Amino acid sequence: MKVTLYFPFLIGFAVLGCATDSQIADATRSPEVPTNWQLQQSQLAVNDNWLAEFKQPILAKLVHEALTSNRTLRQAAYDTEILEQRLVQSGAAFWPTLDLKLTSGRSQNANTDVTANSHSIELNAGYEIDIWGKLSNAEQQANLIYLANKAQYQQSRLTLVADVVTNWFNLVTSKQLQSLAKRRVENARQNLDIIESGYKQGLNGALDVYLSRNELNSELSNLADQHTSLLQNARNLEKILSRYPSGAIVSSAAQAELPLLDWAIPTGLPSDVMTRKPALQASWYQVLALDAAVAFAHKQRFPSINLNAAISDNSNELSDLLSGSSIAWSILGSITAPLFRAGDLKANEEISRLQLKQQEQLYVDTLYNAFAEVENGMTLEDSLKQSYQATLNASQNARQAETLSFEQYQKGLVNYTTVLEAQGRSFDAQSALIQLKNKLLANRVALYVALGGDFSEPQNNQEDELINE
Template identity: 50%
Template sequence: MRLRLNRLSLLLTTALLAACNSTSEIDEKIRHYNIPAKWQNSAEQLTVEQFNVEHGWLNQIPNQQIKQLVDLALNNNFELKQQAFAVEVQQQELIVAGSALWPSLDLSLRAGRDKNSQENSTSRYNNNASLGLDLSYELDLWGKLSAADQQANLTLVAQQTSFEQAKQQLVADVVMAWFSVIEAKQLVKLYQQRTDNTQQNLDIIQLGYQRGLNSALDVYLTRNEVANEQSRTSAQKNALVVAIRELELLIGQYPQGLLEVDAKLPLLDSAIPQGLPSELVSRKPELVASWYQLLAQDAALAYAHKQRFPSLTLTASVGQNSEQLSDLLSASSLGWSLMGSLAMPLFNAGRLEANEEKARLQLKQQEQIYLDSLHNAFADVENRISEEQSLTERYQMMLTAQQNAMAAETLSFENYLAGLVDYTTVLDAQSRSFDAQSTLIEIKNQLIANRIKLHLALGGDFSAATQPSLAE
C-alpha cells in the first residue's frame, strides 16, 4: 500500500512540474521577421515628415457628399454589421471562458412518489422531496482555466482589430467607388461629345457629297463612325449606372442606380509619407489581428497541454429531504456535505496527446499564416509605391499625347475639307484623340485609387486630424 502511495505521489509531482513548464513555442523574432530598413522604392534619404504615416486622409477630399456616404456605409453596410456581430459573439465567448474561473452555484428541487410491495400483498406508497444548494469550484492548479481565458481574450482582441481593418477597407472601397462614378460620368460626357462631333462631321460630309465634293465612301465611313460612337456612349451610360449601384450597395441602400454624384477627379501631385517598414507591424490592423490570432493559438496549445494533468474540484452541498414539500424549509432536516475530488486522466487511447499535437501543429500553421500576411503587407506597400511612380509618369506622357492628338484631329479634318488627305486619315486622328482623352481620365482615377490603397496598405487611418485638401 505504501509503495502504491509513493508511486502516486511521484506521478502527481511529475505532473505538477510538467504542467508548470511554459508551453509557449512562439519566437518573438517572428513578429519582425525579415523586415527591411526602408522601402525598396522609396527615396534613399527619408525626411523627418516621411517617418510618420499620414492619418485622416479622408479629410483631404474637399467634398461633403463623400463624408456623408462614408457615414452611411459605416452605419448601414451589411458586411461590416456582420463583423460587428462577430465581435459581440466573441465577447460572449470571453464571458463563457472566464466563468470557469469562478465557482458555480446551483439550486435543485426534487419531488417524487414511489410504490413498495409488501409480503402480505399490500403496497406502501412513499413521498419524497429534496431541496439542495450545490457549490462547485475547480482549482486552477496548472493554469489550465487561465489559458482558456487568455485564449478567449486574445481572440477577442484579434476580432476587434479585424473589425477595425474591415472599417478601413470599407471606407477605402466607398471612396474608390465614388471616384469610379465620377470617372464614369466624365467618360459619358466625353463619349457624348465625341458622338456629337462625329454627327457634325457627318452633316458636313453629306452636304459636301450633295455638292459633289465628297465621295459616297466618306459618307458611309462617317455614318459607321457615328453608329460606333452611339454604341460606346450607350455602353458607358450603363457602366455609369453599374458604378452607382456598386456605391449604393456599399452604403447599404437598394441598388437603384439613381444616386447623384457631382464632383471632379482631382490630380494628385503631392508625396505621401511612407513611414518605416518596422512600424507597419504594430500600425496596420490586419497584421495586429494576425499576431493576436497567433498568440491565441499559443494559449490554445497551453490549454491542450494542461488538459493532460489532474483536476482538483471542491464541492459543497446544503440541503434537506422530507416526505412533504411543506417540510423542506424546516431546519430539523437540514444537512450539508463538503468534499474534494482529484481526477487525473490515465488512459484515453491517445486522445489528449493527439489534441495537444493538433494544437501544436495549428500553432505552426498560424505562424506561417502570420508570416504570409506580413510579407503580403510588405509587397502591397512596395507595389503601391512603384505603381504611383509609374502612373505619375504615364499621366505626364498621356497629357502630352492628348494635346498632340487633339491638335492632329482638328488639323486632319481641316486638311480633309481642303482635299489634302482622305477620310481614313481623319478617322485615325479622331481615334487617337479619343483614346488619349479617355486614357487620361482613367489614369487620373487610377492615381486616386492607388493613393487610397497605399494609405490602406500603410495602415493609415481615415479618421484623424484635418489634413490639407487635394487640389481639384
C-alpha cells in the same frame, strides 16, 4: 493514505504544468524587416486622415452611410460581439458553480393504497482549483481570439471605406467617360452634316459620307456601352451602401471631378506597418492564441482538482423544508487524473503545436505580403504618374492634330480617313487620361490601406459602437 503523502507529487506536477514555455519561434517573434522602403517617399508618420485629402465632402457622407448600414460589416460586428460573450464564458470557469435543485413527488403503494408525499431541496457548489494554470490558458486563448477578431473587424472597416471611395471614383470616371462619349457623338453628327452638305454640292465623294455615317454609328454604340457601365458602377456603390441598386446615385456624381494627386503620401517605415495594420495585428493575435492553446493542451494531461459541497433537506411536507430538523451537508474534494487515453491527449497537444506552426507561417507570409503591397503600390504610383504626364502631352497634341486635320480636309489637302484617325487619337487620349486619373486614385487608396493608415481624424478615432441599432 494521508493527503500529505501526495503533497510532494502535487507540487511536482504543478511545477511541470506551469513550466510550459512559449512555443513561438524566435524568427516569428522578430522577423526580418527592412529599414526603409525601396522607393522611400517620406519617413513622416502614416496619415490618419487620408479621406479628407481628396477634398470631396460627399465621400464623408457615403463612408458614414456605409459604416452604419453595410450588412457584411454588421455581420462581422456580430461575430465580434459573440466572441466577447465567449470571453465572458471562459472567465466564468474561475468562479464556483452554484446550483439549486428542488424536487417534489407523490407515490402510492399498490397493496395498501397508501399515498405519500416527498419533497427535497439541494444546494450544490463546485469549484476547480486552477493549480496548473490550465483555466488561465483557456481564458487567455479566448481573449486573444476576441482581440484577433476585433482587429479583423477594424480591417474590414478600412476595407469597406476603401471600397466606397474606389467605387465613388469609378462612378465619377464613368460619368466623365459618358460625357466624353456624348461629345464624340455630337462631333460625329456635325462632321456628318458637313460631309453630306459637301457631297450634295459635289465637293465630297460618297465614300466620305459612308465613313462619316459609320463613325457616327460607332460613337452611338460606344455611348450606349458607357451608359451601361455607368449604371453598373452606380449599382455597385449602392450595394455597398446597402441601398436598393436603382442607379439613382448617378445624379450625385454629375458635377464631381476626379482629384489630381499632387501630394506625396507619408509612408513611414516598414516596421510601422506591423503595429498599424489591423490585419497583421489580427494574424499575430491568432499566433498568440494558438500558443495558449498548446499550453492548455499540455496541461490537460495533468490531474484536475475539484471541490464540491452540498446542503440538502428532505420532508414529507413542502412547508417543512429547511426547518432544520433534517438538513444534511457534505464537502468533497477530488483529484481526477488521466491514466490511459491511448495517446489521445498527447496527440491533441501535438496537433495544437502543429496548428501553431501553421499560423506562424501564415503570419510571416501575411507580413511580407503586406510589405509587397506597399512596395508595389509605390512602384505603380510612380509608373502611373509618368504615364499620366505622357498621356496628358499626347492628349494636347492629339487635339491640335484633330483641329488641323479637319481644316486641311475642308481645304482638300487630306482625305477623310486622316480626319477620322486624328479624331480617334484625340478622343482615345482624353479617355485614357480620365482612366489614368482613376487608376492613380484607386492605387493611392489601396496604398493608404496597405500602410495601415486610418481614414478619420485622430481625435475622433474612437471605436464606433459595433452594432448601431
